[in-house]
Amino acid sequence: MKKRVRLDGLVWLILGIGLCIGSVRLKLGDFRTPGPGFMPFLSGVLLGIFGLILSFPTTFARLEEGEEAKNEEPSVAWNWKKLVNPFLALLILFLYILLLEPLGFIFTTFICMLFLFKLSEPKKWLIPLILSVSTSILSYLVFSVWLRCQFPRGLIKFW
Amino acid sequence: MSGFFENLALGCQVAFSAANLLYCFVGVFIGTLIGVLPGIGPVGTISMLLPVTFGINPTSAIIMLAGIYYGAQYGGSTSSILVNIPGEVTSVITCLDGYQMARQGRAGPALGMAAFGSFIAGTIGTIILMFVAQPLSAIGVKFGPPEYFSLIILALTLLSYLAHGSAVKAIIMAILGIGLSQIGIDVVTGRVRFTFGIIDLEDGLGLAPVFMGLFGVGEVLVNLEESLNIEVFKAKIKGLLPNLRDWKESIGAIIRGTFLGFFLGVLPGGGAIISTFVSYALEKKLSKRPEKFGTGVIEGVAGPESANNAASSGAFIPLFVLGLPSNAITALFLGALIIHGVHPGPFLINKHPEIFWGTIMSMYIGNVLLLVLNLPLIGLWVKVLKIPYKILFPFLLLLCIIGSYSINTSKFDVLIMLIFGIIGYLFKKFNYEPAPLVMAFVLGPILENSLRQSLLISGGSMLIFLTKPISAACLIIALLILISPILLRKIRRMRAKIG
Numbered sequence: 145m146k147k148r149v150r151l152d153g154l155v156w157l158i159l160g161i162g163l164c165i166g167s168v169r170l171k172l173g174d175f176r177t178p179g180p181g182f183m184p185f186l187s188g189v190l191l192g193i194f195g196l197i198l199s200f201p202t203t204f205a206r207l208e209e210g211e212e213a214k215n216e217e218p219s220v221a222w223n224w225k226k227l228v229n230p231f232l233a234l235l236i237l238f239l240y241i242l243l244l245e246p247l248g249f250i251f252t253t254f255i256c257m258l259f260l261f262k263l264s265e266p267k268k269w270l271i272p273l274i275l276s277v278s279t280s281i282l283s284y285l286v287f288s289v290w291l292r293c294q295f296p297r298g299l300i301k302f303w
Numbered sequence: 304m305s306g307f308f309e310n311l312a313l314g315c316q317v318a319f320s321a322a323n324l325l326y327c328f329v330g331v332f333i334g335t336l337i338g339v340l341p342g343i344g345p346v347g348t349i350s351m352l353l354p355v356t357f358g359i360n361p362t363s364a365i366i367m368l369a370g371i372y373y374g375a376q377y378g379g380s381t382s383s384i385l386v387n388i389p390g391e392v393t394s395v396i397t398c399l400d401g402y403q404m405a406r407q408g409r410a411g412p413a414l415g416m417a418a419f420g421s422f423i424a425g426t427i428g429t430i431i432l433m434f435v436a437q438p439l440s441a442i443g444v445k446f447g448p449p450e451y452f453s454l455i456i457l458a459l460t461l462l463s464y465l466a467h468g469s470a471v472k473a474i475i476m477a478i479l480g481i482g483l484s485q486i487g488i489d490v491v492t493g494r495v496r497f498t499f500g501i502i503d504l505e506d507g508l509g510l511a512p513v514f515m516g517l518f519g520v521g522e523v524l525v526n527l528e529e530s531l532n533i534e535v536f537k538a539k540i541k542g543l544l545p546n547l548r549d550w551k552e553s554i555g556a557i558i559r560g561t562f563l564g565f566f567l568g569v570l571p572g573g574g575a576i577i578s579t580f581v582s583y584a585l586e587k588k589l590s591k592r593p594e595k596f597g598t599g600v601i602e603g604v605a606g607p608e609s610a611n612n613a614a615s616s617g618a619f620i621p622l623f624v625l626g627l628p629s630n631a632i633t634a635l636f637l638g639a640l641i642i643h644g645v646h647p648g649p650f651l652i653n654k655h656p657e658i659f660w661g662t663i664m665s666m667y668i669g670n671v672l673l674l675v676l677n678l679p680l681i682g683l684w685v686k687v688l689k690i691p692y693k694i695l696f697p698f699l700l701l702l703c704i705i706g707s708y709s710i711n712t713s714k715f716d717v718l719i720m721l722i723f724g725i726i727g728y729l730f731k732k733f734n735y736e737p738a739p740l741v742m743a744f745v746l747g748p749i750l751e752n753s754l755r756q757s758l759l760i761s762g763g764s765m766l767i768f769l770t771k772p773i774s775a776a777c778l779i780i781a782l783l784i785l786i787s788p789i790l791l792r793k794i795r796r797m798r799a800k801i802g
Contacts, residue, residue: 152733156475163482170496176763180489180496183751187482194475223528230524230728233700234721237520240704241717257697263527264693275694283701291355293709 153199160192229263236260248298249288253280314660318668323366326359327665330367331672334374338381339684341388342526342692343519343699345375346631346741350514351706353639361643362658365636366665372632373425373615373666376575377673380417380608381684384410393575393611396583400596400603407599415543416553416601417608418677424561424609425670428616431565432623433663436652439624443649446625448756449767453777455750458571458627460781462739465570465577470788473739476730480740483508484747491755503715510638512707512720513744514631517737519703520720521727523696540685543678549601556586556606564610568617571629571742575614579607616666623652623659627746631738634745 163184173179236259243252257279261272287293317323337348349368356364379391384401397417404413446454463473486497487507498504545553560582567578586606587596596603621629626647628634640647645655652659677684707720730737761767769775 156479159479166497170494174763175758175765178755178758180492180494183754184482184485184496187478187485191475191478191482194471194478198469198471198475226528229527233524233527233696234725237700237704237721237724241714241721244708244714244717253701257701260697260700261694275697279698279701283705287705287709291358291709293354293705294712295708 150199150201153195153197153201156195157192157199158195160188160190160195163188163191232263233260244298245296246298249295250280250284251298253283310656310660311664313656314664317362317657317661318366318664323363323661323665324668326363326367327370327669328672330370331374331377331669331676332370334371334376335378335673335676335684336687337371338375338378338390338394339687340378340690340695341382341386341390342522342695344391344522345372346514346635347518347522347699347703348375349632349635350511351519351702353511353514353635353642354706354710356639357642357710361640361645361655362661364639364643365658365662368636368639369619369662369666370669373612373669374673374676376425376608376612376615377418377421377677378684379611380421380604381414381677381681382688384413384417384604385685386688391611393579393614394608395576396579396607397604399583400598400600403597403599404601404604409599409601410540411542412545412549412601413604414540414681415678416545416549416605418674419545420553420557420560420605420609421612421677422670422674423557424564424613425616425673426667427561428565428568428613429663429666429670432616432619432666436620436623436659439620440649440652443624446649446773447771448753448760449771449774450777451625451627452750452753452757453768453771453774453781454625455627455746455753457777457781457784458629459739459743459746460784462571462742464784464787465574466736466739468734468736472735476735476737477739477743480743481747481750483513483740484744485751490748490752503713508719508744509707509710509716510635510745511710512716513723514635514741515703515707516720516723516725517727517730517741518631519699520724521731521737523699524724524728525731526692527696540681543681545601552600553602553605555589556582556602557609559585559589560606560609561613564613565617567610568614569620569629571621574618574629575611578610578614582606582610619662622647625649626651627749628742631741634742637745 167181167185167188170181170184171179172181172185236256240252240256243255247255254276257276258272261275265272284295288295318327333348333352334345337343337345349371352368352371356367359367375391376393379389379394380397380401382388382390383394383397384405387398387402389395389398401413401417404410459477460474463470463477466473466476484507486504488494488505489496495505560578563582563585564575564578567581568574583596583603583606586602587593590596590600590602592600618629618633621627622633622636626637626649628637637647640651640658645651645658703720703724704717707716708714710716727737729735757767758765767774768778
């Protein structure tokens with residue numbers, strides 16, 4: 145097995161160091177009167193240590209649960225085509241946050257649901273349209289009218 | 304003993320009130336629904352519905368959320384048996400024999416036995432919970448800050464050890480959870496920690512947005528990578544009632560599964576999941592025909608399905624006795640109680656008997672309701688299984704958005720939820736389990752407070768954790784668990800040398 149460095153381990157190591165630095169700034173206090181930075185510092189140190197163990201799996205192999213555990217783990221396969229749908233869905237959700245206040249709940253829900261339904265039915269319009277109209281009205285009735293959640297009204301002022 | 308019957312009467316009064324019967328029904332109905340549907344679990348659902356419970360009283364909230372929890376254990380078997388896709392992780396093992404039974408035209412008895420087994424286990428589990436929790440909470444009262452600190456350390460260690468895959472990754476998740484729980488104002492000194500100047504973060508990260516992101520949005524994003532085309536078992540389901548031979552073969556498995564499930568469910572971590580695997584292995588070992596396992600043996604369905612239900616009752620023990628959660632779902636219950644101003648701990652049963660006894664009694668009712676929902680109405684759930692994921696996922700995302708927005712009517716919570724959705728997605732891709740993170744996230748503040756209080760009591764000496772017997776025992780067990788892989792390997796190597 146050749147020596148390799150695992151990047152996710154390094155991420156935790158750096159995060160741990162960051163946590164420690166932040167904690168020192170917050171004041172650690174002492175054992176008698178632990179300050180606000182005491183516990184974060186401890187977690188930072190531990191995060192760094194375990195991040196280090198994870199970063200260099202070959203060096204610290206003895207600490208891990210044997211080789212078989214690692215061999216079983218499939219390496220992360222980045223199939224870029226597969227990432228399109230999750231990425232688009234996220235984009236639509238971020239759009240939802242942006243539009244919610246200016247457009248109001250019903251409109252925003254309608255637009256975003258339409259695009260979400262279109263993700264899986266890119267060629268058809270009718271079914272996504274019906275689904276998104278009914279979803280936005282139904283969710284408004286359930287959450288705003290029945291459960292009395294507060295939503296921004298946006299464009300339509302009369303309801 | 305008279306107190307016991309008084310409490311029982313109180314529980315009945317609470318659970319049989321019209322409103323709570325309705326909440327119980329809604330809970331078990333939703334539970335079965337999301338149990339049947341693959342790709343959405345009870346953790347995601349309960350966190351989505353958490354904001355909905357803000358408006359109702361804490362007892363009703365727990366009754367409904369608990370219904371979702373044990374209801375999901377019933378529903379999970381349906382999709383395992385009919386489609387060979389587990390509706391819940393706790394029903395993974397049911398696929399092995401359940402689906403084979405369905406292919407041999409015995410889907411009916413498989414579904415029936417799963418439901419009956421779940422019913423028996425759920426009921427016995429509730430009975431044990433009823434009798435054990437109160438005496439145990441008398442012990443819980445003796446727990447001071449050092450005991451809590453060490454117990455949480457033990458719980459998190461056990462959790463990481465029991466997690467699937469790498470223990471180091473699980474420990475990292477737990478530490479990260481503690482770190483995340485410290486964002487916001489420090490209650491002792493009033494100092495603002497790790498908010499990077501963002502005012503919305505001063506109250507800390509919300510429980511619901513974090514859970515919803517990790518378990519709701521994260522899960523959906525992973526599923527969106529694949530086009531989910533599920534083939535539902537076409538044959539008609541007939542003869543749901545298992546015959547006498549089925550019962551003879553299953554009853555032992557059900558009883559063993561119940562006790563196994565209950566006691567493993569008490570342990571922190573994936574008690575329910577592990578209990579299903581242990582139950583399956585145990586039945587295979589005890590069976591006269593172990594070679595038949597995997598080809599459609601009914602006890603291979605009955606045992607694990609009973610175990611996962613009993614485990615969901617057992618998981619309530621640490622919550623009601625110590626105010627500590629044992630898995631992500633009871634962590635949400637803890638959060639729900641705190642939001643309602645109820646302080647969970649050893650005094651909960653005495654201070655709020657209506658919550659404990661009401662929930663217990665509602666669990667009996669819920670199990671009866673579930674038996675009806677899952678046997679005569681099984682056709683409904685088969686139809687539900689036919690809903691394609693492409694129709695389902697936009698609804699799930701919308702529920703996450705509405706759920707996180709309506710907590711504080713704030714866009715910021717939605718943003719947090721989405722960010723944790725991305726994090727949850729990445730965790731899935733890189734094989735990190737979010738369960739230790741959320742447990743630690745909930746336990747973090749309790750851990751920090753107990754550490755600070757212990758050090759105040761001892762005047763700065765860490766020895767306090769070792770001089771108190773319960774605390775010392777917890778820490779020693781935690782240490783043994785941590786070094787057990789290394790020890791085991793040493794022993795194996797020594798044996799190999801000798802042999």
